[in-house]
Amino acid sequence: MFGNKIKEETRIPRHIAIIMDGNGRWAKKRMMPRSYGHKQGMQRMVGLLERAYDLGVSFVTVYALSTENFNRPQAELEGLYNLIRNHFRAYMTRICSRGVTLRIVGDISPLPADVQQTLLDCERETAEYAKDGKELNFAIGYGARAEIVRAVNSAVEKGEKVTEESFSALLYTHGEPDPELLIRTGKEKRLSNFLLYQSAYAELYFSDKMFPEFSDKDLEKAIIWFSGRKRRFGKTDEQIKE
Ligand code: FPP
Numbered sequence: 634m635f636g637n638k639i640k641e642e643t644r645i646p647r648h649i650a651i652i653m654d655g656n657g658r659w660a661k662k663r664m665m666p667r668s669y670g671h672k673q674g675m676q677r678m679v680g681l682l683e684r685a686y687d688l689g690v691s692f693v694t695v696y697a698l699s700t701e702n703f704n705r706p707q708a709e710l711e712g713l714y715n716l717i718r719n720h721f722r723a724y725m726t727r728i729c730s731r732g733v734t735l736r737i738v739g740d741i742s743p744l745p746a747d748v749q750q751t752l753l754d755c756e757r758e759t760a761e762y763a764k765d766g767k768e769l770n771f772a773i774g775y776g777a778r779a780e781i782v783r784a785v786n787s788a789v790e791k792g793e794k795v796t797e798e799s800f801s802a803l804l805y806t807h808g809e810p811d812p813e814l815l816i817r818t819g820k821e822k823r824l825s826n827f828l829l830y831q832s833a834y835a836e837l838y839f840s841d842k843m844f845p846e847f848s849d850k851d852l853e854k855a856i857i858w859f860s861g862r863k864r865r866f867g868k869t870d871e872q873i874k875e
Contacts, residue, residue, distance in 0.1 A: 639853050644860040646813035648692035649685060650828050653678060655819030655843030668712030673845035675716050679724045684849040686731045692768050692809050696827050700776035703743050714748045725755045732764030738805040739775030768809060777829035780805055806831055814859045818844040836862050
């Protein structure tokens with residue numbers, strides 16, 4: 634209905650959020666360990682990020698690990714930590730050299746100390762690439778409820794009443810526009826404690842594809858779908874036309 638190619642008139646979302654689900658099932662179908670799925674998922678994540686920034690998206694938030702994911706078997710977590718130990722720096726350098734600022738979003742204190750260090754080092758080292766206000770939020774140890782509670786406590790400590798704007802400024806995503814398009818792969822249709830405050834008006838796009846097979850073309854399809862949505866923010870069609 635909207636064609637399948639990004640065109641000049643395609644409205645590119647400023648901020649895309651992605652729930653990268655389905656690595657485990659993708660690997661299982663191929664009789665491979667879950668860690669293989671995560672490895673392929675991480676490579677796919679890098680490819681998608683490059684494509685998104687090249688298309689003109691300014692902000693991307695990827696859900697790499699939730700607070701709930703810390704309950705996964707230790708061996709699986711170690712596999713994810715090893716991906717960070719061995720590949721994160723090179724991948725982030727590749728992405729950030731496109732003028733992107735990396736922001737680690739979440740409570741990383743439960744992670745092994747060396748992994749925490751790698752994440753923070755990468756954040757610091759890639760800061761030199763910052764240009765044009767492009768940002769990547771790498772959500773790890775992230776949970777929206779924990780983020781909201783943290784923000785509430787911070788306001789209480791200051792003894793200040795909050796407004797919607799001042800509250801946004803207490804979230805990890807402070808200073809960034811809200812996600813306009815939220816993509817979830819892996820067939821499930823839920824938000825899983827991801828950006829609950831920020832996604833109030835996000836267009837939700839669910840793909841049946843498992844994350845490692847979600848291609849650049851699939852991302853473009855999601856953006857074209859987004860471009861065809863009428864975003865009313867609670868208003869009527871007539872008000873929007875005005
Ligand atoms: C959900 O798929 C995915 C994750 C819990 C991790 C996503 C991680 C990456 C894409 C790699 C980059 C991130 C890090 C931390 C190195 P699942 O395993 O729940 O898949 P399933 O639902 O099929 O079991």
